[in-house]
Amino acid sequence: AQRVTQPEKLLSVFKGAPVELKCNYSYSGSPELFWYVQYSRQRLQLLLRHISRESIKGFTADLNKGETSFHLKKPFAQEEDSAMYYCALSGHTGGFKTIFGAGTRLFVKA
C-alpha cells in the first residue's frame, strides 16, 4: 500500500538551531517525493521536490531509497519557517495521485 508517515505532529526548535522534519514512505516502484508547506493564513504550496535536487529557503531533502525516507532539513531555522509541513508522494503506480502525510507543525522560537 502507498503510504506517507510523518512521525512528529509538532516540532519546536530555537531560532538558529538545525531542524529535521522526518518523512518515511511505502511505495511499490519509484515514487516522486515532495514537501509542501502551509504558512499561517496562506495556501498549501509546493516547497520542493526530490527530482529537482534544489534548496528552497535553505531547506533540502534527500531521497534515501534504502531507508524509504525523505527527511527535510535546514541547518539554521528562522522564525519565518514556522508553518505546517506535509510530505507527499506521487507515482505511476497510483496514477500519479498525490498521497500526503499527516503533517508536522514546525514552531521556531525566538
Added chain:
Amino acid sequence: EAGVAQSPRYKIIEKRQSVAFWCNPISGHATLYWYQQILGQGPKLLIQFQNNGVVDDSQLPKDRFSAERLKGVDSTLKIQPAKLEDSAVYLCASRLKGGVRTDTQYFGPGTRLTVL
C-alpha cells in the same frame, strides 16, 4: 496570474442538509483535483478530473458526494446529505497537465465545512 479560486470560504450546515462548493482553476489548467482535509490529517484526494473527464474517483463516497466539471473549467463538489464526519476543509487544486513529473499542483484557499 490569478490563483485557484474557491467559494464559499466557510460553510456551516446541519446534518442531512446539502451543500455545494465551487472551484475555478488557473486558466489553461487541464487537471483539477478535489481534496478533503480532516483536522489533524493531510489532504486526501476525493476526485481528479482531466478536462471534463473523471480520472480517479476511487475515494469519493459516491452515495453522498458528487462532482462535475462540465465544460472542463469550473468544478462543483456537492454533498447530499451531509454527515457530521464530513466536517473538513475541502481543497481544490489544479495543474497544467497532470501525469507529468515536472508539473506543479496549485491549491486554492479551501472551504471550511462544519456540519452540526
